[in-house]
Amino acid sequence: MKPRIAHLERRDPATQSEGVVAGYVQTSQRWPSQPLVRRPLTSSELTGPRELMRRLAPVRGDLAGHGAKRALGQLIHIRTRVVDEDGGPVPGAVVEVWHCNAAGKYIHPNDSNDAPADPNFYGAARMVAGDSGLVELRTIKPGAYPVPDTGGWWRPPHVHFSVWGRIWLSRLVTQMFFPGDPLNESDPILQAIRDADARNRCVAQLAPTAKGPQNALVYDYQIVVRGRRATPAL
Amino acid sequence: MKLIPTGEMTLGPFFPREFAQDASDLSVGAKGEVIEITGRVMQVDGRALDNVVLELWQADSRGRFDNPDFFGWGRAATDANGVYRFRTIKPGAYESRVPHINLLILYSGLMRQLQTTMFFELAKDPVLDAVPAHRRQLLVAQREGTVYRFDVRLRGKGETPFFDD
Numbered sequence: 598m599k600p601r602i603a604h605l606e607r608r609d610p611a612t613q614s615e616g617v618v619a620g621y622v623q624t625s626q627r628w629p630s631q632p633l634v635r636r637p638l639t640s641s642e643l644t645g646p647r648e649l650m651r652r653l654a655p656v657r658g659d660l661a662g663h664g665a666k667r668a669l670g671q672l673i674h675i676r677t678r679v680v681d682e683d684g685g686p687v688p689g690a691v692v693e694v695w696h697c698n699a700a701g702k703y704i705h706p707n708d709s710n711d712a713p714a715d716p717n718f719y720g721a722a723r724m725v726a727g728d729s730g731l732v733e734l735r736t737i738k739p740g741a742y743p744v745p746d747t748g749g750w751w752r753p754p755h756v757h758f759s760v761w762g763r764i765w766l767s768r769l770v771t772q773m774f775f776p777g778d779p780l781n782e783s784d785p786i787l788q789a790i791r792d793a794d795a796r797n798r799c800v801a802q803l804a805p806t807a808k809g810p811q812n813a814l815v816y817d818y819q820i821v822v823r824g825r826r827a828t829p830a831l
Numbered sequence: 832m833k834l835i836p837t838g839e840m841t842l843g844p845f846f847p848r849e850f851a852q853d854a855s856d857l858s859v860g861a862k863g864e865v866i867e868i869t870g871r872v873m874q875v876d877g878r879a880l881d882n883v884v885l886e887l888w889q890a891d892s893r894g895r896f897d898n899p900d901f902f903g904w905g906r907a908a909t910d911a912n913g914v915y916r917f918r919t920i921k922p923g924a925y926e927s928r929v930p931h932i933n934l935l936i937l938y939s940g941l942m943r944q945l946q947t948t949m950f951f952e953l954a955k956d957p958v959l960d961a962v963p964a965h966r967r968q969l970l971v972a973q974r975e976g977t978v979y980r981f982d983v984r985l986r987g988k989g990e991t992p993f994f995d996d
Contacts, residue, residue, distance in 0.1 A: 605996070607996070608836060609835065612835050612836070612838055613838050613839060613943060614838060614839060614840060614942035614943055615942065616942055616943065618942060621940070623874075623939060623940025624940050624941075624942060625875075626874045626875045626876070626940065626985075626986065627874050627875070627880075627938065627940040627941055627985045627986055628940070628941065628942065628985070628986060629945070629985060629986050629990055629991075629993050630875075630986050630987070630990060631966075631990055631992070631993075632995075633993050633994060633995030634961050634962050634963075634992055634993065634994050634995065635961065635994070635995050635996070636957070636958045636961040636994045636995075636996065637957045637958065637961065638996060639926065639927065639928055639957065639958070640896055640925065640926065640928075641888070641890070641896065641928060641931065641933060641958075642933070642996065644888075644896040644897050645888065645897075645904075646888065646897075646902065646903065646904035647897055648902075649904065651902050652854050652902055652904055652905065652906075653850075653854060653906075656849070656850075680834065681834075682833060682834050682835075682836060683832065683833070683834070684832045684834050693850060695845070695846070695847050695850075697845070703845040704847070705844075705845040705846075705847070705848070706848075707844055707845060707881075707882065708844075708845055720847060721847035721849060721850060723850070757842070757843060757846075759842075759850075759937075765888045765933060765935075766996055768886070768935060768944060769836070769837060769839060770839060770840065770841075770842050770937055770944060771837050771838060771839055771840045772840045772841075772843075786840055786841060786942070787840075789840075789942055790838040795835060795838050796838070798835075798837060798838075799837065799838055799840075819837075820837050821834045821835065821836050821837045822836060822837070823836045825833075
């Protein structure tokens with residue numbers, strides 16, 4: 598069985614989150630206390646599901662409602678490009694997105710926040726990247742919300758992403774943030790990535806408004822999944 | 832140009848229920864011995880965890896990955912009792928590897944994905960051999976007929992070995 602990528606490099610820990618994070622108590626209840634075991638990589642880890650849509654059906658690519666029944670909040674488009682470590686597009690990458698409504702309420706039975714639900718808002722989408730690795734989502738800008746029992750931690754507006762690359766070890770689950778929000782600076786989840794440049798890459802960029810659609814702000818966001826197509830030259 | 836992979840972040844507590852449904856049965860139309868893999872996911876104090884997402888990747892009954900006849904990927908979420916359940920076929924051995932099931936765990940409070948591997952018995956295998964000898968048994972499922980029980984203890988006593996890569 599041929600591995601689907603040529604080369605997999607180890608991650609730089611400074612660009613990845615710590616396992617146990619101050620101010621986020623559940624991390625100390627759930628992250629392993631024993632060191633992670635380094636294993637050799639075989640076909641098992643270096644292959645992955647092709648045509649994931651055989652198992653997971655696409656789910657709407659528009660979270661902002663239909664026609665006159667629009668979700669409340671600032672209309673936005675998120676243009677996400679999925680690339681590999683060489684910067685090449687990953688066509689066919691499956692991308693799942695979910696976030697709360699403009700008032701900070703998720704469509705989920707476990708959300709105890711007393712913010713109102715929005716009947717015209719859809720909380721989740723599943724899409725497939727085209728040949729250029731691009732996925733475009735129309736939605737509304739999510740609100741901030743307080744995290745219960747934390748003494749004042751508010752999550753900044755953010756969008757959850759779940760992405761499949763070419764192999765099992767390319768799998769990526771992350772969150773996208775919005776530029777300029779003061780809550781970004783105190784969010785234990787974003788700040789758990791120590792490297793400032795790596796943190797900044799988790800923040801989307803506002804596209805020039807002159808070129809975009811008349812009624813929506815456009816945010817550009819790039820996701821880099823693990824794997825290189827070619828073995829680097831020595 | 833070398834780009835750095837995007838930083839992983841937690842799945843959070845509000846992963847859409849609809850995303851975790853209908854992807855846990857890999858056995859439909861597949862050749863091989865149908866088995867069930869089930870277990871409980873627990874945190875440090877032994878409390879079972881609700882809505883933990885587990886993803887699975889495995890070979891077919893002849894040890895082949897990405898075989899058009901068998902789609903070796905699935906996803907399940909734990910219920911209110913912390914129990915997950917996959918229905919699949921028993922994978923075959925290949926090259927240096929004995930039969931095994933790769934599992935990826937995503938959850939609120941896990942800042943990064945956790946990778947582990949379930950084995951059917953203690954045997955010589957390069958990945959199992961990488962685990963300290965006294966912890967290897969923790970990666971072996973307990974068989975009850977066609978059901979293989981594989982509990983996942985994220986942290987604490989009997990902590991499941993997890994892999995870094």
